[in-house]
Amino acid sequence: MLPSAGVYYFPWEINSSIPEGEALRTFGRLSCYDLSRSKAILSTQHGSAQHHVHVNTALVEPFEAQLGSLYVVLGEVEHREGESPVIKARILTCVEGMNVPLLEQAIQEQRKYFQERQERMESGTS
Amino acid sequence: MQSESKQDEEEIPSLLWGLDPVFSAFARLYIKDIKEMRESKQVPGTFDVEEKVLILIKDVLCLGIFFYNGHPVRQVDVVGIVVQTKEREAFHSYGVDDSTGVINCICWKNPMVAERSLSDCPSTPSSLKVLEQMKKFQEMLSQKIKLEIGDVIRVRGYVRTFRQQREIQSSCFYKVDDPVYDVQISRMLELPCLYREVYDKPFQSPGTGQSGLEGLDFLIQTLHEKVRDFLLENKIQTFYQQELEAVHSLVSLADGPKSSPSCQVNSGSESSSKRIHSVFKEAIKKLQEKGMVFQKPSTSKDLYHVTDHDKELLKVTLDVIKEDCRKPRHAEKGCHFLHVLSCVRQSYNPNLAEVVMQRVLELLESSSDIVSTMEGYYMAF
Numbered sequence: 001m002l003p004s005a006g007v008y009y010f011p012w013e014i015n016s017s018i019p020e021g022e023a024l025r026t027f028g029r030l031s032c033y034d035l036s037r038s039k040a041i042l043s044t045q046h047g048s049a050q051h052h053v054h055v056n057t058a059l060v061e062p063f064e065a066q067l068g069s070l071y072v073v074l075g076e077v078e079h080r081e082g083e084s085p086v087i088k089a090r091i092l093t094c095v096e097g098m099n100v101p102l103l104e105q106a107i108q109e110q111r112k113y114f115q116e117r118q119e120r121m122e123s124g125t126s
Numbered sequence: 127m128q129s130e131s132k133q134d135e136e137e138i139p140s141l142l143w144g145l146d147p148v149f150s151a152f153a154r155l156y157i158k159d160i161k162e163m164r165e166s167k168q169v170p171g172t173f174d175v176e177e178k179v180l181i182l183i184k185d186v187l188c189l190g191i192f193f194y195n196g197h198p199v200r201q202v203d204v205v206g207i208v209v210q211t212k213e214r215e216a217f218h219s220y221g222v223d224d225s226t227g228v229i230n231c232i233c234w235k236n237p238m239v240a241e242r243s244l245s246d247c248p249s250t251p252s253s254l255k256v257l258e259q260m261k262k263f264q265e266m267l268s269q270k271i272k273l274e275i276g277d278v279i280r281v282r283g284y285v286r287t288f289r290q291q292r293e294i295q296s297s298c299f300y301k302v303d304d305p306v307y308d309v310q311i312s313r314m315l316e317l318p319c320l321y322r323e324v325y326d327k328p329f330q331s332p333g334t335g336q337s338g339l340e341g342l343d344f345l346i347q348t349l350h351e352k353v354r355d356f357l358l359e360n361k362i363q364t365f366y367q368q369e370l371e372a373v374h375s376l377v378s379l380a381d382g383p384k385s386s387p388s389c390q391v392n393s394g395s396e397s398s399s400k401r402i403h404s405v406f407k408e409a410i411k412k413l414q415e416k417g418m419v420f421q422k423p424s425t426s427k428d429l430y431h432v433t434d435h436d437k438e439l440l441k442v443t444l445d446v447i448k449e450d451c452r453k454p455r456h457a458e459k460g461c462h463f464l465h466v467l468s469c470v471r472q473s474y475n476p477n478l479a480e481v482v483m484q485r486v487l488e489l490l491e492s493s494s495d496i497v498s499t500m501e502g503y504y505m506a507f
Contacts, residue, residue, distance in 0.1 A: 002209075104317045106311045109318050
């Protein structure tokens with residue numbers, strides 16, 4: 001069985017409304033890594049707010065944690081009562097040097113295209 | 127737009143597939159679309175055989191055709207992250223994720239790398255060097271084709287359905303070095319454009335499409351270009367429409383493709399000549415709109431003057447600019463376009479169109495008789 005596709009999310013879009021088990025990918029700077037509990041945090045500055053994405057790294061260990069570097073994570077969302085959602089990483093890649101604004105633009109372009117196509121289909125069938 | 131909505135429609139006959147450029151290209155589709163596109167009824171790509179048999183016939187399995195939005199797709203090109211790996215005796219199966227979908231890619235092991243031993247080659251000093259290079263090359267190659275989860279892969283290959291699962295049988299694949307993600311980002315930026323420009327535009331096979339109006343518009347467009355070239359090449363100063371209609375190369379063009387649906391309504395020589403007449407009229411009108419030809423009230427109303435070869439008009443215009451540039455208020459900036467136009471209208475032709483004036487000024491400028499000092503201002507010396 002193939003896993004489902006890891007859809008792009010912006011770090012600031014990750015919240016409790018994402019369904020449990022949803023496969024997604026997102027990015028951020030590794031600001032904290034707790035080896036003993038397999039926990040990492042990816043942080044991003046968006047506007048005036050700082051966003052933190054919690055990552056469970058149990059499946060991708062051992063890995064060389066470079067604090068302060070950019071990472072892309074692909075995994076499934078897990079919810080726990082009273083806590084912010086955690087991404088159980090299947091893939092965690094260091095992409096230090098990545099052009100983040102360009103990635104954001106690329107994600108927007110892809111979404112825009114699929115949205116246009118959806119609208120076209122709906123207007124075509126109605 | 128998508129495969130499902132087209133399900134009921136008839137697919138293009140296989141004879142015409144080659145006319146669609148997508149057919150002979152490696153289509154850069156989203157994995158989601160590769161998994162959802164409709165399989166051709168004429169040449170399906172489903173193979174339900176044992177794996178052993180599959181390996182034996184792998185080289186002839188490049189036959190399945192699929193349809194994305196009416197475009198026949200034979201081969202695809204994907205870039206994505208490896209999210210699953212399985213090893214079999216003869217191939218690796220990689221699950222590739224491009225964020226829209228995940229698909230299995232069958233990547234055959236390369237017997238050249240795996241099996242051929244280099245030890246039985248003769249060992250002269252020069253061949254040793256070659257041998258060393260070969261070894262290095264093989265090492266590099268084996269690194270490029272050995273992939274693990276998390277690696278970025280690029281695969282080109284054929285699409286097929288195997289045990290109800292859509293998969294890509296690779297004809298070429300390699301690990302992409304993408305340390306700062308730029309290969310994937312540029313792909314994400316490229317694909318929406320490709321879809322809008324190519325894949326989402328319907329393929330018009332000959333016979334369908336091209337409504338009568340479009341065909342006629344195209345005819346007028348072509349004819350007006352041909353007439354323009356004819357007038358310029360032969361340095362024609364004035365002409366009547368009937369004269370153009372006597373030029374064989376132009377008439378044969380205006381007669382158009384007889385099989386086109388727009389012409390089938392009219393039959394018989396009389397209506398055909400009428401149609402030719404109206405096509406010429408439209409073409410000349412187009413030339414008038416562009417300022418290439420114009421009419422004078424002083425001459426016959428059917429006579430057309432070619433702007434480029436009307437020496438009198440060129441001279442009048444040049445004189446107006448020359449004279450007015452001597453006046454102190456035009457000395458610095460030159461004359462404005464509207465000023466020149468009104469002067470020429472007064473002294474030469476009250477109905478002179480702006481486009482014609484524009485054309486005349488362009489001609490004078492390109493022959494360096496006048497220069498434009500700024501937008502819309504001209505000066506002569």
